[in-house]
Every structure is written in structure tokens, then in C-alpha cells.
Amino acid sequence: MKNCAIVIVAGSVLAACSGPMSGDVSEEAINSTLVQTAVAAEESTDYEAAVGHFAKLHDKNPKDLGFLLGLARNLRYIGSAKKPWM
Numbered sequence: 187m188k189n190c191a192i193v194i195v196a197g198s199v200l201a202a203c204s205g206p207m208s209g210d211v212s213e214e215a216i217n218s219t220l221v222q223t224a225v226a227a228e229e230s231t232d233y234e235a236a237v238g239h240f241a242k243l244h245d246k247n248p249k250d251l252g253f254l255l256g257l258a259r260n261l262r263y264i265g266s267a268k269k270p271w272m
Contacts, residue, residue: 217246224256233263 224239240257247253 217243228256228260233260236260237264237266 220239220243224236224243227233227236227239237257237260240253240260243253244250244257
């Protein structure tokens with residue numbers, strides 16, 4: 187399952203890079219890839235990695251409750267109420 191998640195994430199990164207050759211990756215592409223990485227980490231039970239990804243997403247988008255809930259859920263899975271990403 188972990189290899190499947192890696193393939194999905196790698197494909198997402200490559201897809202984000204397949205746009206115009208301007209050298210700039212859009213913020214939207216970065217967020218999309220980060221979301222997919224967070225979900226893949228959670229699905230593969232790598233909850234600590236998922237916490238890190240959801241924390242980054244929450245920091246970038248503090249009003250998005252989905253990111254906050256993903257962060258809280260994965261913190262609960264690892265048994266932590268602290269902020270390990272700080």
C-alpha cells in the first residue's frame with residue numbers, strides 16, 4: 187500500500203511539473219500535491235507524516251476546516267495533543 191501511495195504522489199508531482207516551462211510551479215499545484223501526499227500518508231498509516239502535511243496545509247489555509255480536521259484526526263491517531271511540527 188505504501189508503494190502505491192508513493193506512485194500516486196510521484197505522478198501528482200510530475201503532473202504538476204508538466205505545465206508550461208516557465209520554471210514556476212503554481213501555489214495551487216503545490217497545495218494539490220500536498221493534499222494528495224497528506225491523504226496518501228494517512229491511508230498508508232504513516233500518521234506522523236500526515237500530521238506534518240496537514241500542519242503545512244493548515245498553516246497556509248487557516249480557515250479551511252478540512253485541513254484542521256485532518257490535522258486533529260492524525261494527531262489523535264498518534265496519541266498526541268501537542269504540536270509536534272513546531
